[in-house]
Amino acid sequence: MSAQTTTRDTATEPAVSLRNEPVQARSTARLTALLDAAASIVDEVGIERLTTAMVAERAGASIGTVYRYFPDRIVLLQALGSRNFERVMARIVDAIDDPANENWRDALRTAFASVIDAYRTEPGFRGLRVGDQLDLRPLPNGRTHKSLVAERIVEALAARFGVENSQATRFTLEAGLEMSDALVARAFLTNPQGDDDFISVSTTHVGSFIAENIGW
Structure with a gap:
């Protein structure tokens, strides 16, 4: 197959808009814990049944902590x-x-x-x-x-x-x-x-x- 080579920007991951970007190690660890909790829930019940309340409970965090980073469950799943x-x-x-x-x-x-x-x-x-x-x-x-x-x-x-x-x-x-x-x-x-x-x-x-x- 012959095709003209083209130059493109380096592929980057899909952007996700967090409410607050973690700037300290503690904040990064908290965000990681929320995503880890979400991952385990997705494995158990799927993406359709996941809720922010379930993620908060699994991560041992308050629902306010979840909303500090994610405005809704879709943004959480996108992250x-x-x-x-x-x-x-x-x-x-x-x-x-x-x-x-x-x-x-x-x-x-x-x-x-x-x-x-x-x-x-x-x-x-x-x-x-x-x-x-x-x-x-x-x-x-x-x-x-x-x-x-x-x-x-x-x-x-x-x-x-x-x-x-x-x-x-x-x-x-x-x-x-x-x-x-x-x-x-x-x-x-x-x-x-x-x-x-x-x-x-x-x-x-x-x-x-x-x-x-x-x-x-």
Whole structure:
């Protein structure tokens, strides 16, 4: 596939507007505790049933403390989704940079495996992921959560293996991510460890789709 390489701003995580940004270690720890509490509740009851009162109780904080940072439950979930985004991206980049991967295909397989591992081990990720299901409106510059992930993956592959960082490449990765997300989310719908059959379909067919549509 030939496509003109374009220059774009570095992909950044979706912005979340907190009422008060933590400026001291104590405030940062309090915010972390609230997000940890929210993550555990999402794992237990899902995003639809989560309330700010539940988060306050789980974190051992007052409801006023929750509202000090989050004006409502949606912003709280968006903040958790933003944290998930950064954590899963760190996993992906580490996987791509793993010296054991000798080519981009191995690196991409390892990266996708790291996302599946996040479903199993990252609190709140199975039910919320990066928060894309909370609000489907495009992010600034017309990007979506999946396009941000695709951009970072391509940037990491370009830095490690010199692959082409083009609009066509990013689109193929984003399309693959959309397909994989649907299949993997289904795999973990009722099974915290994931349904192997759905995971296998995602790994095999999405990998083939990407390989067939990228001419590296």
